[in-house]
Amino acid sequence: GQQVMQIPQYQHVQEGEDFTTYCNSSTTLSNIQWYKQRPGGHPVFLIQLVKSGEVKKQKRLTFQFGEAKKNSSLHITATQTTDVGTYFCAGPRNYGQNFVFGPGTRLSVLP
Amino acid sequence: NAGVTQTPKFQVLKTGQSMTLQCAQDMNHNSMYWYRQDPGMGLRLIYYSASEGTTDKGEVPNGYNVSRLNKREFSLRLESAAPSQTSVYFCASSGGREAFFGQGTRLTVV
Numbered sequence A: 001g002q003q004v005m006q007i008p009q010y011q012h013v014q015e016g017e018d019f020t021t022y023c024n025s026s027t028t029l030s031n032i033q034w035y036k037q038r039p040g041g042h043p044v045f046l047i048q049l050v051k052s053g054e055v056k057k058q059k060r061l062t063f064q065f066g067e068a069k070k071n072s073s074l075h076i077t078a079t080q081t082t083d084v085g086t087y088f089c090a091g092p093r094n095y096g097q098n099f100v101f102g103p104g105t106r107l108s109v110l111p
Numbered sequence B: 001n002a003g004v005t006q007t008p009k010f011q012v013l014k015t016g017q018s019m020t021l022q023c024a025q026d027m028n029h030n031s032m033y034w035y036r037q038d039p040g041m042g043l044r045l046i047y048y049s050a051s052e053g054t055t056d057k058g059e060v061p062n063g064y065n066v067s068r069l070n071k072r073e074f075s076l077r078l079e080s081a082a083p084s085q086t087s088v089y090f091c092a093s094s095g096g097r098e099a100f101f102g103q104g105t106r107l108t109v110v
Helices: none
Strands: A004-007 A010-014 A019-025 A032-037 A044-049 A055-058 A061-065 A071-076 A085-092 A099-101 A105-110 B004-007 B010-013 B019-025 B031-038 B042-049 B064-068 B074-078 B087-094 B099-101 B105-109
Touching: A004 A085, A010 A019, A019 A085, A019 A105, A032 A071, A044 A055, A044 A061, A044 B099, A071 A085, A099 B042, B004 B087, B019 B031, B019 B087, B031 B064, B031 B074, B042 B064, B042 B074, B074 B087
Parallel strands: A010 A105, B010 B105
Antiparallel strands: A004 A019, A019 A071, A032 A044, A032 A085, A055 A061, A061 A071, A085 A099, A085 A105, B004 B019, B019 B074, B031 B042, B031 B087, B064 B074, B087 B099, B087 B105
């Protein structure tokens, strides 16, 4: 079936270091979304990428959608303690009107 | 603007008990979803409703039933709770783009 994978599963960084999480889909996606979930919280939408090769930035966060529209990445420059949480990518499921989520990457930032 | 509201926030059930998780959204979204989240497993879709009056199974529907009561409300029922259903449950809604999540229900089945 359709799968979305993410690596790494966990990442521990020192505050100020950069962080990248990668998302790979078993199928071509029409778009990809990224969500952030703070510890004890609920997923919150960050961004949607639609075009092949698209790059979008939100302050210290840079999102990329691969040329083949099967992979994506999220890069955080100079992490801060406020970046702590789990980052999920999600794509539309091939059937039905719903999303398939990756397992997430949990980011810890040591002050 | 409340967004997506779930009740209850916490619940402890004994094996075999039944309960209904309530979810309501005030964004006039057509699509609503129920996910469960287990450590290391991400978000797994239990059931979804693409519009009022329709429901469809997701990845892990066994042991659950749902009702799309109206456009606003989408409930999830556990008829006979099992320890394997211990999880955090999220309701979400979408107007065609991103999903908006409720605060979650932390359910423990003992």
